[in-house]
Amino acid sequence: MAKLYFRYGTMNSGKSIEVLRTAHNYEEQGKRVLLFVPAIDDRFGVGNVTSRIGMQKEAIIVHENTDMYAIAKDTMPNCVLLDEAQFLTRKQIEQLTDICDDLGIPVIAYGLRSDFMGNLFEGSLQLFAAADKIEEVKTVCWFCDRKAMLNMRCKDGHPVFEGEQIQIGGNESYIPVCRKCYKERKKRSQQDAQR
Known part of the structure; x- marks a missing residue:
């Protein structure tokens, strides 16, 4: 079958x-x-x-x-x-x-x-x-040695957490990250936005 x-x-x-x-x-x-x-x-x-x-x-x-x-x-x-x-x-x-x-x-x-x-x-x-x-298909996080689970979108080297679902791009737009690093950078981004 x-x-x-x-x-x-x-x-x-x-x-x-x-x-x-x-x-x-x-x-x-x-x-x-x-x-x-x-x-x-x-x-x-x-x-x-x-x-x-x-x-x-x-x-x-x-x-x-x-x-x-x-x-x-x-x-x-x-x-x-x-x-x-x-x-x-x-x-x-x-x-x-x-x-x-x-x-x-x-x-x-x-x-x-x-x-x-x-x-x-x-x-x-x-x-x-x-x-x-x-x-x-596994790879490692961009920032640490854990298994990457998420795709982090970046613009000018900075993480982006809002926008259209589909934006075609490669290494200039996306990096593989683990859940912990994703959450840390999202929290940091939210804190920076509140300042």
Whole structure:
């Protein structure tokens, strides 16, 4: 039975490089892979899965009306991979479950668990509810040696705790932090604002 995997982690935990590594492993064995990425992720150009160390691979762009199930049914790959899965909708996550359940194709979706305020993205919420297997891709906190759990948004090097949920960015905008460091910096920011 094919399974839906959700592999989540903070920014800078190596999710994209895992996507690229997994695609390479399948293709090296002569197997077909479908690689998807949401259109909203334009950090390195729309339609590319790119790791921070420079590896890159072209992917099928997922728009709001993209039917990933139909694409998978037409091509019948050995595996479906998806980067930045937090940006998917509930309906699109249902398509991923249909790819597994109806077509018998495993799907591995990589993405963030939560936004910079600690709230789940719609896609992540649905993946936590629907995935057969949930795995964490780990990294360490920017400020200490604990496991990073949250994404801290920064502007001009200073933490930001309010704003729109989605702001596309990389190391210039987000750093991985543990819960303790996140709370400490949020408290410090609130104290500075009251002065």
